[in-house]
Amino acid sequence: MKQEISQFSPAAKLFAVLLGVAVPAVAFGRAAFAVFIGLALIALLVARPGRDILADLWAQVKTPVGILVFATFAAWLPNVFVSLDPGRSFEAVFRTLIFVGVASAFCSYLSTDQRLITVALKSFTVAAAISIAFALISMTVLPEIFWAMHLKGWQSKPIGTQLKGFSALAVLIIPVLALAGYRAATGWKSICGIVALGFLVIVWDSYNRSAIAGLLASSMAVSLAVLVRSGTKRNVLITLGGVGALIAGTIVWLWVTRGFALRTVPQDGWFFPIWLIGFERQTIWSRALEFASASPWIGIGANTINFVPGADEIIKGSSNLHVIPAHPHNWSVEIFAETGAVGLGILALTIIVAGWRTLSNIRRFGGVGLVLALAAMAGYWGSGLFNFSYWSAWWQMSFLVTLAFCYACACSTDGSTEISD
DSSP states (O other): OOOOOSSOOHHHHHHHHHHHHHGGGGGGOHHHHHHHHHHHHHHHHHHSOHHHHHHHHHHHHTSHHHHHHHHHHHHHGGGGGTOSSHHHHHHHHHHHHHHHHHHHHHHHHHTTOHHHHHHHHHHHHHHHHHHHHHHHHHHHTOTHHHHHHTTSOSOOOOOTTTTHHHHHTHHHHHHHHHHHHHHSOHHHHHHHHHHHHHHHHHHHHTTOHHHHHHHHHHHHHHHHHHHHHOOOHHHHHHHHHHHHHHHHHHHHHHHHHHTTHHHHSOOTTOSSOTTTSOHHHHHHHHHHHHHHTTSTTTOSOTTOGGGSTTTTOBOTTSSSOBSSSSSOSOHHHHHHHHHHHHHHHHHHHHHHHHHHHHHHHHHHHOOHHHHHHHHHHHHHHHHTTTSSOTTOHHHHHHHHHHHHHHHHHHHHOOSOOOOOO
16 A cells, blocks of 8 residues: 555645546536546646656556557557548547556556545545436436536427437446445445446436446456455355346347347348347448458558448448448457457457456455456446447546546555545
C-alpha cells in the first residue's frame, strides 16, 4: 500500500468526486461524460505534482502489460499509411494510447489514499442512483424529461432505444457498485444493491442482448476467479452448476424470444443459428471480413471501414440497414479489418496477459478489487463482440475508468473500509 497523502486537499477531493460521477453521467449524454473526465484530469493535475504522475506512468510502461500496450500501438500504426483517411485513423490509434495513460494516472492517484477511493466510490454510487432513476422514469412513465434534458422540448414520444448505450454500461457499472457495496457500511450496501438491480431492469427493458452477453461473461469470469482462489470440490460443483444454469437459461430465452426468425429468414448459409445471432449482424461481419481481404496483415485503416466502397450497400431483407452501419458491431472483426492480423494478434495477446496476470494475483493474494476488475474485463470484451465500435471514445474510457477503480482498490487495500452513513 502506498503512503497516504498528508493532506486531503480540496483539489484531491474534487478529483475523486468528478471521477466518480463521470461514467454514470452517460445517461445524460456522452458530452456530460467527456466534461467530467476532462475536469477530473484538470483536478488531478492541480492536486498532484507532475513529476509524481510521470514517475508512476513510467513504472507502468515497464510492466509486461505496459510493454504490450506500446507494442499494440506500434502494430496499429502501419494501417495509417494505407487508410482512406490517414488523419482519422491516426487520431483513433493515438487517442486510445492517450486514454490508457490518463486512466493509469487516475488509478495511480486513487491508490495513494483510501480517502480518495472512498469519496470516488460514494460519488459513483450517488450518481449511478440518479442516472438509473432518470433512465427508468424516462423509459416507462415520463419520456418528457429525457427529451427536455436533451433540449428537444417537452414531448411525450417514447424514447425507444435512446438509452440503449447507457444500459450497455451495466457490464461496467455493476462491478463498481459491487466494489462500493463491499467496502461500504450497511446503509450504503443496500443502496448499491438497489441501484445494481435497477441496471438489470433497464438492460432487460431495453432488450439489450449485448449487455446480457457481457453480464454472462462477467459471471463466468467471477466463477473462474472463485475456482482459482478456492477450488474445493464443493465450490467447483456449485460454481459450474450456476454457470451452466445461466448459459442454459440464456439459450432458452433467446430461442423463445427469437424463434420467429426461423420462419422469416432463409436458413441456409449462416455460420451461427439466426435465433442466436441475427442474419443482419452475420452479414455485417461477413462483409467486413471481405473488405479486410484487401489488406489482411496491416488493415485498411482504423475507424474507416464504413467509408470503403460498397459499405453503404443495403442488406437484403433488412429495413434499409447498410452492410457496414458505421462499424462492424464486433471489436475483433473491426480490429482485424482495420489494423490487420498483426494488430489483432498483439491486442489479443495484451488482453490475455492482462487477464492472466489479474487471475494469477487473485490466486496469490485474493481481493475483491481484482475479481471485479476481471469481471469488468470479461463484460467489456464479451459485450463488445456485439455492440459498439472499438474506437468509440466514451466506451473505451468508461472501461478504463472502471478498471482504474478496481485496480486502485486492489493496489491500496481490499479491506472493507467503511463509507460512513
